[in-house]
Amino acid sequence: MAPLQVFYRLFLRPLRRNLLRTTLTLLSVSLGVAVILAIELAGDAAAGSFQASVETLAGKADFEVTSITGVPAEALGRLATLPYDLNLQARLEGTALVEPSLRAVPLVGVDMVAGALQRSGQQLKPGADGAWIGIDLARDLHLNAGGRLGIVVNDRRAEYPIQGVLGEGSADAVVMDLGPMSRLLDRADRLDRILVGVPNNQPQRDWERTLRAALPPGVTVAPAGARTGENRKMLGAFRWNLRVLSYIALVVGAFLIYNSISVSVVRRRTEIGVLRALGATRGGVLLAFLGESVCLGLAGSLGGVLLGRLLAAGAVGMVASTVNSLYVSSRPGAIALTPLTTLFALALGVGVSILSSLAPAWEASRVAPVEAMARGRVEHQARLHTRRHLCFAVLLGAAAYWAALQDPVAGKPLFGYLAAVLTLGASALAIPALVAGLAALSGLYLEHLLGVEALLASRSLAGSLRRTSVLTGALSTAVAMMVAVAIMVGSFRQTVVVWMEDRLQADVYVRSAGGSGGDRFPALSADTPERLARLPEAAAVDAYRAYAIHYHGLPATLGANDVRLSARYMRRPYLGGENPAEVAHELRSGESVIVSEPFANKHHTRKGDWLQLTLGEHQPRFRVAAIYADYSSERGSIGMDRATLLRYLPDPAPTSAAVYLKPGVTPEQGKRAVEQALAGRMIRVFTNGALRVEAIKIFDRTFAITYALEAVAVFVAVLGVAGALIALVIDRRREFGLLRFLGASTGQVRRLILFEAGLLGLLGNAAGFALGYVLSLLLIFVINRQSFGWTIQFHWPVGVLMGALTAIYAATLLASIQPARIATGLNPIEVVHED
Amino acid sequence: MAILEFTNVSKDYITEGQSVPALHEVTLNVEAGQFVALVGRSGCGKSTLLNLAGAMDFPTSGQVRVGGAVTSTLDDAGLTRLRRTKVGFIFQSFQLLNTLSVVENVELPLLLAGVGGAAEKALECLRLAGMEGYARRMPYQLSGGQMQRVGIARALVHEPVVLLADEPTGNLDTVTGDGILELLRGIAAGGGTAVVMATHSLEAAALTDRTVRLRDGRIAADSGH
Numbered sequence A: 001m002a003p004l005q006v007f008y009r010l011f012l013r014p015l016r017r018n019l020l021r022t023t024l025t026l027l028s029v030s031l032g033v034a035v036i037l038a039i040e041l042a043g044d045a046a047a048g049s050f051q052a053s054v055e056t057l058a059g060k061a062d063f064e065v066t067s068i069t070g071v072p073a074e075a076l077g078r079l080a081t082l083p084y085d086l087n088l089q090a091r092l093e094g095t096a097l098v099e100p101s102l103r104a105v106p107l108v109g110v111d112m113v114a115g116a117l118q119r120s121g122q123q124l125k126p127g128a129d130g131a132w133i134g135i136d137l138a139r140d141l142h143l144n145a146g147g148r149l150g151i152v153v154n155d156r157r158a159e160y161p162i163q164g165v166l167g168e169g170s171a172d173a174v175v176m177d178l179g180p181m182s183r184l185l186d187r188a189d190r191l192d193r194i195l196v197g198v199p200n201n202q203p204q205r206d207w208e209r210t211l212r213a214a215l216p217p218g219v220t221v222a223p224a225g226a227r228t229g230e231n232r233k234m235l236g237a238f239r240w241n242l243r244v245l246s247y248i249a250l251v252v253g254a255f256l257i258y259n260s261i262s263v264s265v266v267r268r269r270t271e272i273g274v275l276r277a278l279g280a281t282r283g284g285v286l287l288a289f290l291g292e293s294v295c296l297g298l299a300g301s302l303g304g305v306l307l308g309r310l311l312a313a314g315a316v317g318m319v320a321s322t323v324n325s326l327y328v329s330s331r332p333g334a335i336a337l338t339p340l341t342t343l344f345a346l347a348l349g350v351g352v353s354i355l356s357s358l359a360p361a362w363e364a365s366r367v368a369p370v371e372a373m374a375r376g377r378v379e380h381q382a383r384l385h386t387r388r389h390l391c392f393a394v395l396l397g398a399a400a401y402w403a404a405l406q407d408p409v410a411g412k413p414l415f416g417y418l419a420a421v422l423t424l425g426a427s428a429l430a431i432p433a434l435v436a437g438l439a440a441l442s443g444l445y446l447e448h449l450l451g452v453e454a455l456l457a458s459r460s461l462a463g464s465l466r467r468t469s470v471l472t473g474a475l476s477t478a479v480a481m482m483v484a485v486a487i488m489v490g491s492f493r494q495t496v497v498v499w500m501e502d503r504l505q506a507d508v509y510v511r512s513a514g515g516s517g518g519d520r521f522p523a524l525s526a527d528t529p530e531r532l533a534r535l536p537e538a539a540a541v542d543a544y545r546a547y548a549i550h551y552h553g554l555p556a557t558l559g560a561n562d563v564r565l566s567a568r569y570m571r572r573p574y575l576g577g578e579n580p581a582e583v584a585h586e587l588r589s590g591e592s593v594i595v596s597e598p599f600a601n602k603h604h605t606r607k608g609d610w611l612q613l614t615l616g617e618h619q620p621r622f623r624v625a626a627i628y629a630d631y632s633s634e635r636g637s638i639g640m641d642r643a644t645l646l647r648y649l650p651d652p653a654p655t656s657a658a659v660y661l662k663p664g665v666t667p668e669q670g671k672r673a674v675e676q677a678l679a680g681r682m683i684r685v686f687t688n689g690a691l692r693v694e695a696i697k698i699f700d701r702t703f704a705i706t707y708a709l710e711a712v713a714v715f716v717a718v719l720g721v722a723g724a725l726i727a728l729v730i731d732r733r734r735e736f737g738l739l740r741f742l743g744a745s746t747g748q749v750r751r752l753i754l755f756e757a758g759l760l761g762l763l764g765n766a767a768g769f770a771l772g773y774v775l776s777l778l779l780i781f782v783i784n785r786q787s788f789g790w791t792i793q794f795h796w797p798v799g800v801l802m803g804a805l806t807a808i809y810a811a812t813l814l815a816s817i818q819p820a821r822i823a824t825g826l827n828p829i830e831v832v833h834e835d
Numbered sequence B: 001m002a003i004l005e006f007t008n009v010s011k012d013y014i015t016e017g018q019s020v021p022a023l024h025e026v027t028l029n030v031e032a033g034q035f036v037a038l039v040g041r042s043g044c045g046k047s048t049l050l051n052l053a054g055a056m057d058f059p060t061s062g063q064v065r066v067g068g069a070v071t072s073t074l075d076d077a078g079l080t081r082l083r084r085t086k087v088g089f090i091f092q093s094f095q096l097l098n099t100l101s102v103v104e105n106v107e108l109p110l111l112l113a114g115v116g117g118a119a120e121k122a123l124e125c126l127r128l129a130g131m132e133g134y135a136r137r138m139p140y141q142l143s144g145g146q147m148q149r150v151g152i153a154r155a156l157v158h159e160p161v162v163l164l165a166d167e168p169t170g171n172l173d174t175v176t177g178d179g180i181l182e183l184l185r186g187i188a189a190g191g192g193t194a195v196v197m198a199t200h201s202l203e204a205a206a207l208t209d210r211t212v213r214l215r216d217g218r219i220a221a222d223s224g225h
Helices: A002-017 A019-047 A053-058 A073-080 A135-141 A178-185 A204-214 A226-246 A248-267 A269-277 A282-326 A339-365 A375-384 A386-404 A414-450 A452-463 A465-503 A528-533 A563-569 A580-588 A597-603 A642-648 A667-677 A688-702 A704-731 A733-741 A746-788 A798-814 A817-824 A828-833 B046-053 B076-086 B102-113 B118-128 B144-156 B174-189 B202-206
Strands: A063-066 A087-098 A103-110 A131-133 A148-153 A156-165 A174-177 A193-197 A220-223 A508-512 A538-551 A554-561 A592-596 A610-612 A621-628 A637-641 A656-661 A683-687 B002-015 B018-031 B035-039 B061-066 B087-090 B162-166 B194-199 B210-215 B218-222
Touching: A002 A019, A002 A282, A019 A226, A019 A248, A019 A282, A019 A339, A019 A704, A063 A204, A073 A087, A073 A193, A073 A204, A087 A178, A103 A135, A103 A178, A131 A135, A131 A148, A156 A178, A174 A178, A204 A220, A226 A248, A226 A282, A226 A704, A226 A746, A248 A282, A248 A339, A248 A465, A248 A704, A269 A282, A282 A339, A282 A688, A282 A704, A386 A414, A414 A452, A414 A465, A414 A746, A452 A465, A452 A746, A452 B102, A465 A688, A465 A704, A465 A746, A465 A798, A508 A667, A508 A688, A528 A538, A528 A656, A528 A667, A538 A563, A538 A642, A554 A563, A554 A597, A554 A642, A563 A580, A563 A656, A580 A592, A580 A621, A580 A637, A592 A597, A597 A621, A597 A637, A621 A637, A637 A642, A656 A667, A667 A683, A683 A688, A688 A704, A704 A733, A704 A746, A704 A798, A704 A817, A733 A746, A733 A828, A746 A798, A746 A817, B002 B046, B002 B194, B018 B046, B018 B061, B018 B194, B018 B218, B035 B046, B035 B174, B035 B202, B046 B061, B046 B162, B046 B194, B076 B087, B076 B102, B087 B144, B102 B118, B102 B144, B118 B144, B144 B162, B144 B174, B162 B174, B174 B194, B194 B202
Parallel strands: A103 A174, A131 A156, A554 A637, A592 A621, B035 B194, B035 B210, B087 B162, B162 B194
Antiparallel strands: A063 A193, A063 A220, A087 A103, A087 A148, A087 A193, A131 A174, A148 A156, A508 A656, A508 A683, A538 A554, A538 A656, A592 A637, A610 A621, B002 B018, B002 B061, B210 B218
16 A cells, blocks of 8 residues: 555656646547547448448348349249248349439348348338338438438439338338339349348258259359458458558657656656665666556546547548448448457557656666766766667668568568568667757757757757657657658559549540449440440540459459550550550450459469459450559459450440540530430539549548548647657756846747757658658558559659648647746746755 | 945745745945855845845835846846846856856857857856866866856856855855855956855855845844944
């Protein structure tokens, strides 16, 4: 009990006295933990929603039967005639945009005769030409049974009477009977899925064999939920990278905890000496400082859990938007903060706090009773280690370079991350030398340029080398990550812009208004290309058809267009340097395909490899003719000639159409002509320029979460600077008082603090910029390459960087306002005479 | 002519709502070239008197005149100007800035005042204090006596009319302390500057021209009268 009392009096009570500084430290831990938790929860919610309402409505199913262009209706008949007690649920699936907001919702067609909705307890009239709507949709759009539901599906608009509102768990689905839905989708005799429930009288593997034997060729049987597993696997790299980014704020927070405990140790050196003289053991002192950090970590983490839950609500929309754009249709599920997740967050916050306070706590335990030494000597020792730290920095830098050259481990860029961590470590170790060097250099000129306040500020920072280094380290880490991500995203953006210039050669593009996404390709009416080709303004029309497929257990996209046209307009060679005309010729043979870079990376595919695809009832093999750059989706795509595709999947309806205009026709004139030719259809027509703008908008939305994460890290760092400046003012109050005795005005004291903040900001920005550049190379050429397989051309996003660095610098200066106020409010007589 | 004039000066401090008198009706004149010792027990008002003399604080009543300027009529900027031109401070614990070299510490008052030629004047004062060979050293490389000499050089660098020393030998051994007192005595003997020194030491007071004894905020004895 007694040691706890001493701990409370000497360590916890002072935290309350330094309320502002304690609050800032707690806030930095809270934000660090909150961001990690928010990303974890949001990622779970966004990725966990594949088995959304439509799945839960189905009830228990053991297997799902699917096919690339839809399961022939005869498959249902074959299964129904098997001599087993099977529960069969035929499904049509799509996406509808609900009027008036055009919100994209799952559209599900079920066989109501078979009672597929029994589980939801709804009494639905089979064959009724109406729709049942999910409870969330009814609530959000104020829709009721008896009302009308306007929806856009593919390029058509339809309106149905609302037959009823489904029960809990139905979310925002729109459910229709198979008959009217097949008419709406123009998909007679084809189903999207058949869900099969089997008795428990034999192993699942045997059932799978039995079912497969009964089905026609080209139809696949997989355990129910396998798709969810595949989607999760596909999202693995995305979530992994997002998770790593979310840890940056906590790393920055760790610097600040280190700083806080270091300040505490330096400030209490005399106190520690007295305690040791009065009988405290080294272990006791070590435990006391670690205990202080545990308390800070625990309190900060508790706040972080609450804040994280709140932030998750905002983050889930951003994560889901990226998932939808790049991967797969996903409707964010509920955010679930489980006891295990909470415990994880608390353990993380406390663990990082303990780790970051180990060094200063150890130093405190080494203080000899007689050695309650002056600050000058302590800092002198810190300076003596500078050269040794610099040597370690060089070694770590070399190790980082080695790690960057290694291959991925199990598809993950683990060595890439190691290289980034080693680079951060090297930078942290090199910073004291940088600070000392720059301070010595600046001391020569600052006084002449900016006056005595600047000289004092630079000397003070160099004098408190350890603290300055930690703060510069924290700020530079945050700045570096921001710079690295900005360069990476900026380079990616510019690469996409250049890629679009090459890829988007047509003048006008048409697609259906029905919601498209990473795995959703709503079709246009089959006669669309023909109608467009008849336009006098059109020189050529290229119809593109895409299917969501599965290749070797991973989702992918199969796309086809007229390769002669695209080769005619393609300006750059393929990634391997192949000539577009030669590749087009090979594709026209019907025996070759091209694959996208992410596909090649995921499946380790190279030019000349053979791929076997399941296309309808056939399983042809194709030679890979070339690998092409594709930044539109991370799913991975296979491209072939339209004629080849139609040979196996004879559905002429295209997903989109590209119109090449005759010379002299402006894009706007072409757009108007297309709109007139397809009047009455629910389509979206873009000119080339508008499509590029739209694509870049989606790109920016996709990376919004990345910027948000970096902003939090920078905010934590600026908080740290503010906290540290306050600590610095309190520690050096006697010095400020003395300056007043020596004739300094309040304005000069204020300027002194401002210069210190300014120099800290400058050091942090300069070191962060250099470190960020190195990290951006790792991100672009190692981590991104190994995670997603995209080739990105390096590009400096000058405007973004200038803006962000200026904002950070301004924030650092603003952080000095309160410390300056405290410094000028000190009573010089009191502070100079206190001992 | 009096460089420092206290006329019926009282100073009360408010502590937890209670008024605590520190000085009561003190009248004192110090001439240029005088070396004055303020003696008395702890809490008798020595430091308060020095702070008022140094324009660091205002009297509750009465008038303090430093180099002809009445402190209570000046605003913060005026007081700062007064300190920059007329007053020099010497502290018991030296109060040198560890991050600045010896010569930079001495230059500091001139730099804060924006006066040119600071380095030359600082070196001249260091020579006067017997520290010219230590100009480039850092304070933590000096002994206590050396630090106090640097403190004195810093207090003199802007040629103040009054030098206020608060227990300047309090942290020094006898031999070193005597050296410091000799130095202060020499400065006063130069004629242009008055030195007012608060001290507990009667031996130190014996070396001054005049001893003012304070008791409970009042002047109990003044050898100058």
